[in-house]
Amino acid sequence: MWSATAGGLRGRGTEWKATLGLLDSIAAGQGAVLLVEGAQGTGKSRLLTAAEETAARRGFVCARIRTDQPADVDDVAAHFAEGASRMPTLITVEEAQSADRSTVAALRALPAWLVGLPVGWVMVRRRGQADPATDWLFDEWSALGATRIRLGPLPRAAVAEIMTEALEARPDDALLSLASGTGGNPGLLVALLDGLREEKAVAISSGSARLLSARPLRLVEKTIDSWLEQLSPSASNLLEVSALMESPFTADELAMLIGCAPGELEAALAEAVGSGLLQVLRDRTMSFQHALVRQSVARRVPEAVRATLRRQAAGRSSRLAEPLPEPPPRVASHVRVPSERVEDCWDRLTDSERTVADLVAQGLSNRQTAERIFVSPHTVSFHLRKVYRKLGISSRVDLTRITIERERAGLSTADPVATPAVLPRRG
Numbered sequence: 001m002w003s004a005t006a007g008g009l010r011g012r013g014t015e016w017k018a019t020l021g022l023l024d025s026i027a028a029g030q031g032a033v034l035l036v037e038g039a040q041g042t043g044k045s046r047l048l049t050a051a052e053e054t055a056a057r058r059g060f061v062c063a064r065i066r067t068d069q070p071a072d073v074d075d076v077a078a079h080f081a082e083g084a085s086r087m088p089t090l091i092t093v094e095e096a097q098s099a100d101r102s103t104v105a106a107l108r109a110l111p112a113w114l115v116g117l118p119v120g121w122v123m124v125r126r127r128g129q130a131d132p133a134t135d136w137l138f139d140e141w142s143a144l145g146a147t148r149i150r151l152g153p154l155p156r157a158a159v160a161e162i163m164t165e166a167l168e169a170r171p172d173d174a175l176l177s178l179a180s181g182t183g184g185n186p187g188l189l190v191a192l193l194d195g196l197r198e199e200k201a202v203a204i205s206s207g208s209a210r211l212l213s214a215r216p217l218r219l220v221e222k223t224i225d226s227w228l229e230q231l232s233p234s235a236s237n238l239l240e241v242s243a244l245m246e247s248p249f250t251a252d253e254l255a256m257l258i259g260c261a262p263g264e265l266e267a268a269l270a271e272a273v274g275s276g277l278l279q280v281l282r283d284r285t286m287s288f289q290h291a292l293v294r295q296s297v298a299r300r301v302p303e304a305v306r307a308t309l310r311r312q313a314a315g316r317s318s319r320l321a322e323p324l325p326e327p328p329p330r331v332a333s334h335v336r337v338p339s340e341r342v343e344d345c346w347d348r349l350t351d352s353e354r355t356v357a358d359l360v361a362q363g364l365s366n367r368q369t370a371e372r373i374f375v376s377p378h379t380v381s382f383h384l385r386k387v388y389r390k391l392g393i394s395s396r397v398d399l400t401r402i403t404i405e406r407e408r409a410g411l412s413t414a415d416p417v418a419t420p421a422v423l424p425r426r427g
């Protein structure tokens, strides 16, 4: 049974106490603001819903502001302007990181405007992409005394409790160790449990649950796919390359493998770390937060891209992780068919740019490409930057991927490496 004292949430006693504190303060006629932050799947929405349910049971008025519907915030303002309601009210804000500028401004002003009324706020935001507007909103509110909580990993005991509850049986050591790969992320844990059930990978007898097969689970992979889709292309690309590296690794090693200067990775790296998928260790090296995430992300990378990366790693003393135990099972489904947009962009490349793109996509370094076509490495990187810009991509891995997709779709007219077009010599 869920513990009634924690809003049905496992391992979130402190956070739930803060939530109840907010509701008490509303009931006592005082407004207050609770700020909740966390990575994908840490239980932000769940906490918000639990707060709303409890508030509704206590007879509060509840209103939710969805930041993809900017009109919501106006409705709330209008409600108070017209009726000047004295009813205890809980206003929740979901996904604050997606709010546009005017909604952020309203979220800054409204609670202040409603001071003196029994109105409390819970604002929730996903950490990840650089997000100065809600940084400002959250910093301002905490400076004004709002309670700010960050949802971290669940404690191990809570993970075991959630498993026991879902399986209706005590998990064995193999199951517990598989679940530890979620790094205490409840969203991932729920996907893992659903996957185990769906793929009938658990046997249950006399109150004990035994793991039958530890194949990476389709539902976990789907969850990871949807998480990566919410990141910028450069951050998800960075994660894909990181997933192939031996952990822990440094930002320099990563940059070397991606083929750019470490400084160019800063924004994507901050996003990947902010999303909670990558963690920075004490000595500033990095690794994946969750083993299951690393495995599933690595599986997204087509074998041909891996081969390119292996070649690049060999030349640059970067370390790639041991190959995964099984061959990637679903590569074909990960390969995106080149869109018309990519094709249009490809057509806009000049002959020189196309030649450089083909060679680089085949795994040659800038220097090797330069030697092959008798120009300076500077010229190669000049062309490459234009290729990236025209194709809307940010790395050699993206380029390789596009080239492979085009080849599979029969669109590539790439000359083999041996007969590249000769570029005009430049400075």
Ligand SMILES: Nc1ncnc2c1ncn2[C@@H]1O[C@H](COP(=O)(O)OP(=O)(O)O)[C@@H](O)[C@H]1O
Binding pocket: 008, 009, 010, 011, 012, 038, 039, 040, 041, 042, 043, 044, 045, 046, 047, 162, 186, 187, 188, 190
């Ligand atoms: N503390 C918890 N105990 C049990 N289940 C949880 C807990 N936190 C989250 N969950 C479950 O994990 C999944 C992901 O939670 P969700 O609130 O959607 O995460 P977020 O909004 O942070 O992305 C949901 O199925 C949710 O019910």
Ligand SMILES: [Mg+2]
Binding pocket: 044, 045, 046
């Ligand atoms: Mg959510």
